[in-house]
Amino acid sequence: MTIKEAPVTRVVIVGNGMAGSRLVQELRARDPQRHLHITVIGAEPDPAYNRILLSSVLAGSLTAADVEMVSPSWYASEGVDLRLGVAVEHVDRVRQRVLTTAGEHIGYDRLVLATGSRAWVPPIEGLVDELGGGGLGPDVAVFRTLRDCRDILGRLSGVRRAVVLGGGLLGVEAARGLAGRGIEVEIVHPLDRLMERQLDKEASQVLMSTLRPLGVRVRLGAHARAYDEVAGQRVLVLDDGVRVAADVLVVACGVRPDVGLAREAKLAVEQAIVVDDQLASVSDPRIHAIGECAQHAGKVYGLVAPAWEQAVVLAEVITGGKTAYRGSPVVTRLKAADVDLAAMGEVNADADGARGVEVLRFADPARGRYQKIVIRNNRVAGAIMLGGAETVGTVTELFDRSGPVPADPRSLIFPVAGTPATADPARMSDDELVCRCNTVSAGNIRQVCADGAGTVADVALCTRATTGCGGCRDVVSALVDAASCTPSPPRHGAQDARRRAAARVEVPA
């Protein structure tokens, strides 16, 4: 392992986002002796922040300061060399060093590319400010970084209507966030459903009707042609000529892995940097990639959970552990107030008994509920849980852990009610416990009533029922009432009943 070969291993991490900042913490946790000399190079000027929470910042439930993930002082105290606002321009694989935009060469034994991805801006007229040097046009923002988020927030004063271009996960979160600030929002999406990677058509419809009362309209199958100004009003012009008023346009059309550096270094790149089970580039074992810029087993993950799992595996690999990354199950959880949506795995499969595929579905659009579970070979292969399904935790666990589905799969759709307390105490079976605190069954109580106990107090004296927490008083009372309505043997005195009850409680050794 590397640590044994040299007293110090130089690790250079390019990217200080979700993946990079996690990796550096996981590395230090495994390296108390500080055999690793770690340099982190982050292009964004902000300290590592939690991208997952940006929709909350947009919605106003958190501030920018609240989403800072690792304090700059942590790097100093852990002896990590942190360079913010600096990018890497070039990777020299032969000399094992990188050249930064600050003109500095930094040598590495292990180079980790955690450069993430960039927001993709579609080639639509008016989105890019051609004259102004290729930046975004006026009143146009992407929603990707903390800076983007601040930028959007900075433009909101006086804004009445906003359009979010793109109805994927991020677009829906952005739209909900803006609507929460009292802005009328419209999502313009070219496909026939929202979140097409996670939802089927029916789920999309339920989601749309959930969003509507929250102030978000959705226009599907709508292709934008230009962002323009008509009579002093900013409008998004669609293919069919429809104009959608948009004081601000938020572009959420997806992301593209940031792989320029890897390409330039001649690493194998397909959709993203191709890595093996040790998360090393297939072209150079000293260079790793994790997060959204990595492609493992043909998959590029766009969510944080896989990136963090990769960070943990890579930290093990770099510190000499024997481990391998085997891919991650993907669960998408929408972060939007008053919209409860989780989606996972394959959701568009059709039932096929011969192949062991079952599809369970429950739809109640009027109440915003839609649940669909795809079962393959007795395992949850995919699910959509929309509208606050009580079973979402269980379904997610079964999906994540490949657990067998319940014998009665209805319990994946509807919560299993607790063992109902028998509604009518008169119909309780004799062996049903009434007083847990003193192990007294309905039969015990009926017996002492038959022997002459006529009140709750009598029953308490004879059996001790109700004398612990007192929670069974009502049931005991009902049993006493029921007993007094039924013909009983001749009444004994209470004293006699007590004696009999006492004798019954006694147990031979």
Add this chain to the structure above:
Amino acid sequence: MIMGEWGAHQAEVITVHGIYRPRNTTDVVEKPAAHTIATMAPVRTHCAYCALQCAMTLTRAAATPNGSTSLQVSPLDFPTNRGGLCQKGWTAADLLDSPHRLTTPLVRNSRAEPFEPVSWDTALDVVVRGIRSIQSQHGDDAVAVFGGGGLTNEKAYQLGKFARTVLRTKNIDYNGRYCMSSAAAASNRAFGIDRGLPFPLPDLAQTGAVLVMGGNMAETMPPFMQHLAAVRARGGDVVVVDPRRTSTAEQATLHLQPRPGTDLALALGLLHVAFSDGHLDRPYLAERTRGFDEVWRIAAQWWPGRVERETGVPVADLQAAIRAIARGRSGRGAVILTARGVEQHSKGTDTVTALINLSLALGLPGRRHSGFGCVTGQGNGQGGREHGQKADQLPGYRRIDDPAAREHVAAVWGVDPADLPGPGPSAYELLDSLGTAGGPRALLVHGSNLVVSSPRGGRVSERLANLDLLVVCDPFLSETAAQADVVLPVTQWAEEDGTMTNLEGRVIRRRRATDPPEGVRSELDVLTDVAERLGHHGRFSAEPQMVFDELRRASAGGVADYAGITWERIDREGGVFWPCPSEDVPGTARLFADGFPTPDGRAAMVAVDHRPVVEDVDPEYPVYLTTGRNLQHYQSGTQTGRVPALAAALGEPYVEIHPDLAARHDLDDGVRVRVVSRRGAAVGRVRLVTSIRWDTVFMPFHWGGEQAVNQVTNPALDPVSRMPEFKVCAVRLEPVR
């Protein structure tokens, strides 16, 4: 308000026990318990078992036709139990004349031989010779002491003093390590003090919302439920977090059912939701705490969706839980309680810390009808952790490595501070080292059945077998006593005077209601005698009140200050809350109103992060095991297993299994199943329930031998509290054919 409730309960007294039966043939001594009638007047005391310490009277009944004279139990209205008693309490007196009672010392020359009844003189001679010989050959630390959280304050104190000044061994710890250590460690580092509940229990009924994390009071201390029922009756919320839908959870307004071992993630998620939903008490955080920024940095990374995936608890339920607590707080108040469910883990201290952080972020501690508390388990689990039977501790909750503390206590004990040993290893580490090279060669056990209550019991049993001398003080021949060289029969409960400190930190009186059987001596008496025989004349007393008065001096100025508490005051006031530094001031019923006993007066928020269970499930051991208690039994069952009514109600352990999991293992309701881990196996009867998760089984730990689930549990320790991971490990299920 307390005194007025200290009156007789109106219920009449019932006698259901008391018939003397001949001992069975395996018992060593064939001699009936010859009780003399101490008094005919009702004696006010508290129950023999848990930390709720229900108040009761014991009354000598007239002799029944068969000649038995037993004590009658009658509940008293006390602030904690409000006149309630569970089946354990009602039958507590049955133990007094149990035919299984030991009434003479037992000694044997080797473990292969049977015990011989001997005189006390002979037995103590064996003990003293053994101690002398082992210490002269192997040094002072070669003799170790193991105490218990059921011992009175006086006994716990005397035991610590005996270990430190007579044996001069650092090796002393106790079974409270398995009970309250995580809660204690977390409370100390946050609040600078560890009193389970910082307010009287009746305050709970006044609050608007209670969050119970990993507690099942409906089974463990049933009369406690009255206080939760009162919260609900006034429209308040009770939120229970437990991997099982327990009888406590069934009485909740909201139940969260996380995967075992994920409570810390859940706690961080609750803080996250509280923050982003705008429920933090910012002025409180600014004025009364420190460290929130780092705490939030970690909680920020536990957004609800991530927590849902880690714990299995739906996002909506996390939000509902926080809404309930916030609603309670803005009304009458809100309380967060923890118990063993979240504490008995290798990360128990951090989980409690995360919940303390949540309570501080919401501004609860020190606020009216609000706060954070840990529900103590053992009878004297509170007092037992304050007065010096813990490895790192001296009386008054002082640290043994604090020079000022050593000086104070040494002066009370009349010894040189330099002669006091330093901190020793924790319970499991101590037991694990017995009979090993450099480890202790002798062990004295008081108030503990450690073979049954320790994790990986097989290993512990093996270590005991390697000792040169094992001495066990117990009223019964427990599984641990059965392995001993010397067994000393000691008094129990209603046969002795003393004090206990209940779950509220209220010091109460245990009163003698009957004479012990002839041949039985109190542990105070035994320790005094052994000390005398080892040359420590006049330094120990067998009189509990004298011991208590010395304890008061030793605790004076400490965190748990008992200096102002006297037996007379307890009698007069119906109990006194510590700290109570002087006889002129009232006890402290409520803590933190004006500040925290930390150096800067602020509560310390310690940043903690979630981590996985030590032993996760895998294809070989695919099921989680969690353990706990059952209503009819207490601890290792040494006492309750010998009460006929309790043994009849539940005579063997059961294994709760979800029907789906059982079907995959071809297990029917009622059949026997073996629960197997990498460390051992235990057998119980299948109980099919839908109240447990699909991936988890539950087994209570009140039995020994092949029924002991602690043969299976994992001794992985918490790095701070040294608490073992009792509450989760990986097992497989095998049918017993």
